[in-house]
Amino acid sequence: xxxxxKEWPLWEVFIRSKQGLDHKHCxxxxxxxxxxxxxxxxxxxxxxxxxxxxxxxPSNAITAADPAERESFVDPMADKIFRHPxxxxxxxxxxxx
Amino acid sequence: xxxxxxxxxxxxxxxxxxxxxxWLGHSPALEEDIASANISLDLIGQAxxxxxxxxxxxxxxxxxxxxxxxxxxxxxxxxxxxxxxxxDFAFTVVRRVLFDAYHGLLLExxxxxxxxxxxxxxxxxxKEVDYHRRHSAxxxxxxxxxxxxxHRRAQAALDxxxxxxxxxxxxxxxxxxxxxxxxxxxxxxxxxxxxxTLQVPADGKFLSTGRQGxxxxxxxxxxxxxxxxxxxxxxxxx
Numbered sequence: 554x555x556x557x558x559k560e561w562p563l564w565e566v567f568i569r570s571k572q573g574l575d576h577k578h579c580x581x582x583x584x585x586x587x588x589x590x591x592x593x594x595x596x597x598x599x600x601x602x603x604x605x606x607x608x609x610x611p612s613n614a615i616t617a618a619d620p621a622e623r624e625s626f627v628d629p630m631a632d633k634i635f636r637h638p639x640x641x642x643x644x645x646x647x648x649x650x
Numbered sequence: 651x652x653x654x655x656x657x658x659x660x661x662x663x664x665x666x667x668x669x670x671x672x673w674l675g676h677s678p679a680l681e682e683d684i685a686s687a688n689i690s691l692d693l694i695g696q697a698x699x700x701x702x703x704x705x706x707x708x709x710x711x712x713x714x715x716x717x718x719x720x721x722x723x724x725x726x727x728x729x730x731x732x733x734x735x736x737x738d739f740a741f742t743v744v745r746r747v748l749f750d751a752y753h754g755l756l757l758e759x760x761x762x763x764x765x766x767x768x769x770x771x772x773x774x775x776x777k778e779v780d781y782h783r784r785h786s787a788x789x790x791x792x793x794x795x796x797x798x799x800x801h802r803r804a805q806a807a808l809d810x811x812x813x814x815x816x817x818x819x820x821x822x823x824x825x826x827x828x829x830x831x832x833x834x835x836x837x838x839x840x841x842x843x844x845x846x847t848l849q850v851p852a853d854g855k856f857l858s859t860g861r862q863g864x865x866x867x868x869x870x871x872x873x874x875x876x877x878x879x880x881x882x883x884x885x886x887x888x
Contacts, residue, residue, distance in 0.1 A: 582680075583679055583681060584681060585792060588788065589788060592685070592784070592788060593682070593684075593685060595781075596681070596684050596685040596688045597684050600684075600688060
């Protein structure tokens with residue numbers, strides 16, 4: 554077995570800190586399988602009760618945008634202010650926006 | 651609840667917590683290092699509550715520190731299983747699953763007690779121990795039903811540890827109802843071991859006697875390390 558096969562696979566950990574909020578990416582860890590990854594995420598990332606729910610995703614299941622395409626991929630969004638909802642006033646009662 | 655019984659509960663948690671703390675920096679993975687430390691701290695937290703209660707029941711002014719750090723080996727009332735050296739990772743998690751399954755059942759029973767102090771500590775601890783049992787059972791299943799090498803190590807650990815579990819269930823003056831937990835414990839452990847493809851060893855005649863204060867040769871060394879700071883610097887604070 555090569556070293557990479559001997560090592561536990563990498564998992565991305567997503568934690569929801571409160572009911573009603575989205576899961577947020579909080580880090581990654583090594584674990585032998587999905588169930589163990591959840592167990593270990595509980596100990597590594599929620600020891601101080603940071604979360605009510607945990608997701609784990611195999612890191613190799615994530616496809617990332619290519620940074621080399623940045624110029625055509627990201628930059629054209631920057632100068633179109635009409636796409637930003639900044640012309641509204643948010644009432645104080647609306648939280649988590 | 652009496653002094654002796656509270657000591658048993660406190661010492662089981664304290665000694666197993668100390669053993670688990672020995673894995674710090676030595677676990678097979680960083681993630682497991684943190685998990686071991688968490689579980690160790692859960693157990694030491696439980697030990698503090700039980701030993702404080704024991705001191706109060708004794709009524710001679712001994713607090714948790716006096717009981718943890720200033721008793722001799724023969725005065726410790728933990729079962730022998732929890733004081734055995736960690737061995738390899740398989741030995742550590744097989745020992746844990748055998749104890750965690752018992753510990754959970756015991757706390758479940760104590761949480762129903764009419765004694766409010768006792769029931770409160772037991773209920774709080776039970777939640778922690780349910781997680782401990784899941785964690786250790788998951789590992790035992792993975793090692794037992796893993797590679798040839800992990801299976802061999804897990805089975806060897808189980809064979810070595812099995813006869814130390816009889817001590818949990820021997821009734822005596824301090825715990826006349828100890829035998830009641832044997833059947834539910836055996837059912838739980840059998841189901842875990844079956845999933846782990848491990849063979850339940852035959853019961854031997856050996857009976858360990860840690861609860862009576864007659865320990866294996868290993869406890870003295872553990873206590874020396876655990877108690878040295880407090881004995882060298884009485885009342886030392888961080």
